[in-house]
Amino acid sequence: MAFINYSAREINCKLVYYGPGLCGKTTNLKYIYEKTAGEAKGKMISLATETERTLFFDFLPLSLGEIRGFKTRFHLYTVPGQVFYDASRKLILKGVDGVVFVADSQEERYEANIESLDNLRGNLREQGYHIDKIPWVLQYNKRDLPNSIPVEELREALNPTGKILDFEASAQTGTGVFETLKALAKLVLTELKRGNK
Amino acid sequence: MSLTPQLVLFEEDHKKLVAVSERLTHDANAKAVFLIDRNGQLVTEAGELKGIDTTSLSSLVAGNVAATTGLAKVIGEPDFPIHFHQGERDNVHITLVAQRIIMVVIFDDRSSLGLVRLRVKKAGQKLSQIFDEIFKRAESDDGADSPFAEISEDDIDNLFSD
Numbered sequence: 001m002a003f004i005n006y007s008a009r010e011i012n013c014k015l016v017y018y019g020p021g022l023c024g025k026t027t028n029l030k031y032i033y034e035k036t037a038g039e040a041k042g043k044m045i046s047l048a049t050e051t052e053r054t055l056f057f058d059f060l061p062l063s064l065g066e067i068r069g070f071k072t073r074f075h076l077y078t079v080p081g082q083v084f085y086d087a088s089r090k091l092i093l094k095g096v097d098g099v100v101f102v103a104d105s106q107e108e109r110y111e112a113n114i115e116s117l118d119n120l121r122g123n124l125r126e127q128g129y130h131i132d133k134i135p136w137v138l139q140y141n142k143r144d145l146p147n148s149i150p151v152e153e154l155r156e157a158l159n160p161t162g163k164i165l166d167f168e169a170s171a172q173t174g175t176g177v178f179e180t181l182k183a184l185a186k187l188v189l190t191e192l193k194r195g196n197k
Numbered sequence: 198m199s200l201t202p203q204l205v206l207f208e209e210d211h212k213k214l215v216a217v218s219e220r221l222t223h224d225a226n227a228k229a230v231f232l233i234d235r236n237g238q239l240v241t242e243a244g245e246l247k248g249i250d251t252t253s254l255s256s257l258v259a260g261n262v263a264a265t266t267g268l269a270k271v272i273g274e275p276d277f278p279i280h281f282h283q284g285e286r287d288n289v290h291i292t293l294v295a296q297r298i299i300m301v302v303i304f305d306d307r308s309s310l311g312l313v314r315l316r317v318k319k320a321g322q323k324l325s326q327i328f329d330e331i332f333k334r335a336e337s338d339d340g341a342d343s344p345f346a347e348i349s350e351d352d353i354d355n356l357f358s359d
């Protein structure tokens with residue numbers, strides 16, 4: 001949940017990138033880090049294995065500017081996508097304000113996407129959140145790859161009601177990365193405006 | 198939406214917390230004292246270490262506490278309320294306050310673990326009281342005085358205008 005600091009006149013929100021192993025969560029953060037001006041970002045921290053798989057989390061602090069005299073700060077986290085790191089995923093989800101679910105568009109990852117979204121739903125529920133009640137957006141990543149399946153098929157599996165904002169992306173080249181982030185940031189701020197808690 | 202209420206900190210809260218933290222820094226001969234939300238957000242800082250990257254520090258401390266708390270559950274402990282990391286020059290002493298706040302004390306050989314422990318205990322009680330009030334207020338608050346109650350769609354859009 002957001003932290004509103006009247007003393008420092010800032011508001012802090014926690015955004016989490018979720019999704020199956022190797023879907024491109026860390027690549028999203030790296031791209032955001034590279035393309036963000038120096039004063040608007042802090043250090044990116046990656047707690048990763050020797051083979052660059054996320055072990056615990058990646059962390060990237062961003063400040064987006066001011067709203068009515070309050071600095072808006074977003075703390076971006078990624079979870080480790082590999083199935084056996086579920087305990088760590090639960091820890092990182094604590095206190096979340098919004099989620100980007102990164103799906104891997106490759107045909108062979110179709111089921112992994114569905115399982116990971118189920119896992120997100122379950123882990124949120126364990127903490128008393130319902131996925132329908134929190135701000136989240138979908139990103140269909142790796143659209144550049146020839147073995148990616150049509151977006152309609154992904155949408156049918158992951159966003160059957162079509163109510164969730166979704167974006168096509170290629171995190172490696174950056175296509176769709178900022179669109180995804182902005183959409184979520186907007187949803188989170190709108191939620192704060194409604195004073196929902 | 199969430200189980201724990203949003204943390205809302207006012208100027209008066211900040212002053213009280215800083216006063217206790219500064220007192221602790223002094224009494225414990227510490228280099229610095231940080232109060233960090235369990236989600237990794239810095240609440241206040243006191244002491245001489247002000248030049249360091251406190252954003253990184255906060256997220257790593259919170260990750261560390263989250264991981265060890267998870268570990269505690271695995272072996273059947275409710276929590277590890279105290280963590281201590283010993284370095285060559287500086288040491289880090291970490292305790293939980295009011296369940297949701299992490300108090301970090303950084304000290305070197307001008308102090309000792311015994312002294313830090315002793316002073317942390319007393320300061321922890323004071324901080325608990327202050328935070329209990331803050332959280333109680335947050336629970337009863339209907340969000341009406343949130344600075345975000347008044348913002349418009351345009352305000353939000355303007356953030357992303359470039």
Ligand SMILES: Nc1nc2c(ncn2[C@@H]2O[C@H](COP(=O)(O)OP(=O)(O)OP(=O)(O)O)[C@@H](O)[C@H]2O)c(=O)[nH]1
Pocket residue numbers: 019020021022023024025026027028052053054055078079080081082141142143144145169170171172173
């Ligand atoms: N072609 C292509 N490759 C991508 C894209 N996004 C990520 N990758 C590659 O996919 C691999 C895994 O990306 P990561 O960002 O490390 O994946 P992750 O989701 O963080 O994986 P875990 O940390 O294990 O959960 C890397 O080799 C990336 O370069 C993309 O849009 N297109």
Ligand SMILES: [Mg+2]
Pocket residue numbers: 025026027052053054078079080081
């Ligand atoms: Mg990763």
